[in-house]
Amino acid sequence: MMNALKDPPSGAPGRSRLFLPLTSGQEQICRKTMAALGDPALRAEALAADALPAPVLQALRLLDDPEVERAAAGFRTLRGPGPEAEIRERRRTLFRGLRRRHPEAMAAILGAFGAPRGPRTGPVYVVLDVFTWLIIITIGVNGRSDHPFADLDPAE
Amino acid sequence: MWFAPQTLSLITTHRCTAACEHCCFGCSPQVDAAIPVARLHALVEETAEVPSLRQVVFTGGECFLLGSHLDDLLRRCSGRGLDTRCVTNGFWAGSPRAAAARVRSLQAAGLRELNFSTGVFHARFVPWQRVLWGAAAAAAAGLGVFINIEAFEGDAFAGDALGSHPMLQPFLADGRVRINRGAWVPNGAERAGCGLAHEEKYLRFRDGGGRTACTCSLQVVSVTPSLDLISCCGLNLEYIPELHIGTVRDRSLGQALAAVPADLLKMWIHVEGPERVLEFLKEKAPDLQLPLESAHICHTCQYLHDDARSRELLLRHGHEVAERILERYLLAAAGHQLAAKL
Numbered sequence: 001m002m003n004a005l006k007d008p009p010s011g012a013p014g015r016s017r018l019f020l021p022l023t024s025g026q027e028q029i030c031r032k033t034m035a036a037l038g039d040p041a042l043r044a045e046a047l048a049a050d051a052l053p054a055p056v057l058q059a060l061r062l063l064d065d066p067e068v069e070r071a072a073a074g075f076r077t078l079r080g081p082g083p084e085a086e087i088r089e090r091r092r093t094l095f096r097g098l099r100r101r102h103p104e105a106m107a108a109i110l111g112a113f114g115a116p117r118g119p120r121t122g123p124v125y126v127v128l129d130v131f132t133w134l135i136i137i138t139i140g141v142n143g144r145s146d147h148p149f150a151d152l153d154p155a156e
Numbered sequence: 157m158w159f160a161p162q163t164l165s166l167i168t169t170h171r172c173t174a175a176c177e178h179c180c181f182g183c184s185p186q187v188d189a190a191i192p193v194a195r196l197h198a199l200v201e202e203t204a205e206v207p208s209l210r211q212v213v214f215t216g217g218e219c220f221l222l223g224s225h226l227d228d229l230l231r232r233c234s235g236r237g238l239d240t241r242c243v244t245n246g247f248w249a250g251s252p253r254a255a256a257a258r259v260r261s262l263q264a265a266g267l268r269e270l271n272f273s274t275g276v277f278h279a280r281f282v283p284w285q286r287v288l289w290g291a292a293a294a295a296a297a298g299l300g301v302f303i304n305i306e307a308f309e310g311d312a313f314a315g316d317a318l319g320s321h322p323m324l325q326p327f328l329a330d331g332r333v334r335i336n337r338g339a340w341v342p343n344g345a346e347r348a349g350c351g352l353a354h355e356e357k358y359l360r361f362r363d364g365g366g367r368t369a370c371t372c373s374l375q376v377v378s379v380t381p382s383l384d385l386i387s388c389c390g391l392n393l394e395y396i397p398e399l400h401i402g403t404v405r406d407r408s409l410g411q412a413l414a415a416v417p418a419d420l421l422k423m424w425i426h427v428e429g430p431e432r433v434l435e436f437l438k439e440k441a442p443d444l445q446l447p448l449e450s451a452h453i454c455h456t457c458q459y460l461h462d463d464a465r466s467r468e469l470l471l472r473h474g475h476e477v478a479e480r481i482l483e484r485y486l487l488a489a490a491g492h493q494l495a496a497k498l
Contacts, residue, residue: 017398018467020420020474022158026482027418030158033486037160037493038207053483059490063497072497085330091498109494112427112487114369149491 029053036060058105067097095149110149158418160208160489162496164409165378165389166196169217173247174281178352180343180391180454183217189381190217193225195404197232199379202409204236210496213376213389215243227265234266241269245282249290259293270294275306275340276313284315288323295327303333306340309353339451344395344458354451360431361448367431370453374426375492377413379404385412387422391454396461420478421470423485430456436477437469444469 022030033056036046043060046052052060062068071094075087099106167181168191175184191199203209212233219226219242226242233240242262249255262270274287291301303318318324319335327333339358342350360366370388378386378393385402386393393399398421402412424433430453438444444466447459460466 018421018461018470019398019417020424020470020478022418022420022478022482026478027158030418030482030486034157034160034208034489037489053486055483056486056490059487059494063490063494068494068497075498088331094498108487109491112484113491114427149495 029056033060037063040064055105055108058102059109062098062102062105062109065098065101067094067101113149157208157413157416159374159416159422160493161206161375161377161413162208162492163211163213163376163389164199164203164209165213165215165376166191166199166219167216167378167380168196168214168219168222170381171221172216172218172245173221174218174245174278176277176281178277178340178343178346178350181217181394182343182345187217191379191381191383193222195383196222196225196229199404199409200229200232200236200238202404203233204238205408206410206413209238211239211241213241213243215389217381218245218247220244220248227261230262230265230267239269240267241271242267243271243273244290245278246272246274246287246290247282249286249293252289252293255286255289255293256296259290259297259299262294263297263299267299269300269302271302271304273304273306274313274315274318276308276311277306277340279313279315284313284318287315288318288321291318291333292323292327295324295332298332301327301333303335304338305335307337307354307358308340309355311340341391341452341455344392358451359448360450360453360456361446367429367435368453369427369429370425370457373422377401379409385409385416387416390457391452392458393454396458398461420474420481424474424477424481425457425460427481427484427488429453430460433470434460434466437466437473440473441465441469 029052032046033052036043036052037060043063047057047060050057071090075090095106170181170183170187170189171185172179172183172187173185175186200212203212214222214226214229222229230240230242248258259270270290272287272291274282274284287303291303295301305313305315305318319328324333328335339354340352341354342352356362358366370390372388372390374387376389378389380386380394383403383405384400385404387399387401390396390399398419401416404412407415421433431450434444434446434456438446445463447456450456450459460470
């Protein structure tokens with residue numbers, strides 16, 4: 001074996017570990033957001049305190065949309081052999097609905113993944129969506145299909 | 157916790173039935189480093205106690221060397237409501253009948269997804285037909301299947317027939333089987349001259365593409381056979397000490413995760429990828445050399461961590477992006493949470 005790894009190296013000899021710390025305020029925001037993401041009660045507290053960045057608060061509100069809960073329950077009944085295409089279609093329908101109900105939050109989340117921010121209206125619609133299709137194709141070719149919104153149709 | 161990983165990847169062993177050249181962990185039948193089975197069971201229990209973790213991936217080495225222990229572990233995962241995936245070279249699928257029998261057992265234990273690794277180097281040890289039989293059996297049983305085929309310049313892999321094989325056609329058509337060509341790259345210990353090159357379309361700094369975010373950084377945490385906790389599941393994780401964020405040797409997974417210090421660089425890599433980090437640094441220092449030959453995101457990541465100039469520039473300028481990256485990271489985490497509910 002030319003490359004047997006008996007004793008994995010711990011990096012270049014003598015070099016210190018590279019680390020970019022957050023300020024304590026930034027770290028607090030981070031911890032509060034993560035706690036709020038995972039716990040509806042803490043989410044309600046965070047929303048009431050209004051102490052997180054505005055786009056993050058919008059995204060937290062979206063998580064409590066009853067449509068998400070209804071869809072989640074529906075998807076669970078579909079799990080099992082076969083219905084992948086149906087699940088995908090229902091996910092798309094759900095996301096279309098969420099985009100209509102929470103356009104700013106969904107745009108912010110999609111933007112965080114580098115994904116298109118549609119839907120758009122007005123005279124630049126066609127031009128912009130040709131552009132976003134190009135982005136989607138590039139994302140697919142580049143292997144970004146694993147990000148959770150890669151199957152969203154930007155024109156919807 | 158300041159991050160919310162959704163997947164635990166258990167690198168159950170470095171032992172493998174194959175000994176592929178350039179293997180990222182140098183796996184082979186001669187290596188015996190492994191996580192003890194009892195610790196694997198305990199790690200599954202500890203995973204279920206971390207609210208953000210929803211999926212356990214069993215990989216290696218070759219996780220099917222666990223034999224019936226793998227089924228027991230899958231049962232434990234599904235009993236605790238955890239999603240599961242196994243990554244394998246398919247050696248166990250010696251015939252369509254053997255493949256179907258093994259898959260039935262895995263499915264009964266709760267397995268949801270099976271990933272196969274194959275290609276020129278793997279096929280020297282495991283015939284590609286075994287991947288075909290294993291993948292077809294798994295898809296027929298309703299599992300999600302992903303086949304990753306090594307890619308490098310000049311490769312000639314007979315198993316490319318997988319993409320048009322009649323046994324897989326219906327499953328490729330309905331999306332239950334996906335096939336990907338992934339760059340097969342030198343491992344972290346190797347350097348230039350190892351004989352692997354890649355077509356332009358695989359290069360990470362090519363014009364018009366290649367600079368993708370790393371959806372694994374902070375989203376997946378791994379445990380190695382030496383019980384180190386890793387902040388991703390990257391190919392070069394044994395060669396980047398910064399990715400070793402703790403240990404589960406003497407503490408639970410939850411305790412280890414809670415002790416991880418917040419690190420902007422890992423968030424930055426998550427939302428923009430190591431290529432864009434390096435390009436930001438190059439704006440600050442135009443003479444900075446970029447690893448233009450990189451064909452894999454993990455290679456660029458190792459360069460970013462190893463290169464003395466890049467490290468110096470990161471320490472000097474990293475804080476300039478902190479607010480922007482933090483907000484983007486939090487929104488991405490919200491997106492992952494939303495997607496995970498469905």
